[in-house]
Amino acid sequence: MRSNRIRTTVLAATALLAALSLTACSDNASGDSSKAGAAAPAGSTTDQQSPAATTQDTGKGSKDTDSATSKTPAGNTAANSKVSTSGTGGQKSNTSATGNSSSSPVTCTGDNTKVTVSKVSRPINHLLLTATNTASRPCYAYHAPALRFDDAQAAFPVLRDSKPQAVVTLQPGESAYASIGLFGESDGKDLNKSEHLTVYFTGRNDSGSTGSPAELTLPADTYWGNNGFVTYWQSDMADALTY
Structure with missing residues (x-):
């Protein structure tokens, strides 16, 4: 009888241990399932952030x-x-x-220029003519001025060697120059005294005068001879006085 009781107790203990073991397995299984279920939403949440990133990219x-x-x-x-x-x-x-x-250039004349005459120390026996453009547009000083002392019958000779390479163009306010060699060595004592000088302007074709002349009063004691000359208009005073 005692032996049967011990066996019965052992069997009961074994059965209890088996039951507890099954309960523990069931609990572990439930716990693992719960943990797995908790991890899944976290993964889903991470997946749900991808569209947000895509939205930002789209926004950009x-x-x-x-x-x-x-x-x-x-x-x-x-x-x-x-x-x-x-x-x-x-x-x-x-x-x-x-x-x-x-405002294209026109011909320089006594109407659009102011002409002056002055005596110079070098070269000797020379006068200097200065024609200044007083108009509002440029003008061409063609060729050489034509000079007449007082009531002389002939125009004063022109020095052809003084012809410049280009026609002198005067902008408003600019001046052209021509020198007058009053007489030559061959004139000797056959000189003429004059008080007035008429300056005529020539046109492009160098045939006769054009426009109004300039009437000037000569420096005191001006004498001139038949072998004197006047140069072409020059753009530089020094060039005019080299002859």
Whole structure:
């Protein structure tokens, strides 16, 4: 009987241990399942952040697109403005050209210049003519001035060797110069005394005079001879006085 009780106790203990073992396994299984279930939402949450990142990327793309769109009209406007400015510049240039056309040079005469005559120390026996443009437009001082002392019958000789390479052009306020060699060595004592000098301007074809002459009073005790000369108009005073 005692032996049966011990066996019965052992079996009961074994059964209890088996039951506890099964309960523990069940609890462990439930715990693992719960843990697995808790991990899954975390993974889902992480997955749900991807669209947010995509949305940000899309936003940036949208912003870039908007920015590019807003910049493009500005660039076009600047380009259009630049083209318009260039067009205005072209019109301004045409207007300027028209202005230049209306101010094209004319022939220098006594009407648009102030002429003076003065005595110089070097070279000796020389006078200097100065013609200054007093008008508002340029003028050409063609060839040489034609001179007449008092009531002389003939014009004073012109020194052909003094011809410049180009016609002298006077802008408003600028001057041209011509020197007068009063007489030559061969004139000797056959000299003429004069008090007045008439200066005529020649035209482009060097045939006769053009415009109004200039009437000048000569320096005191001015004598001239038939072998004297007048130079062509020069743009530089020194050039005129080299003859």
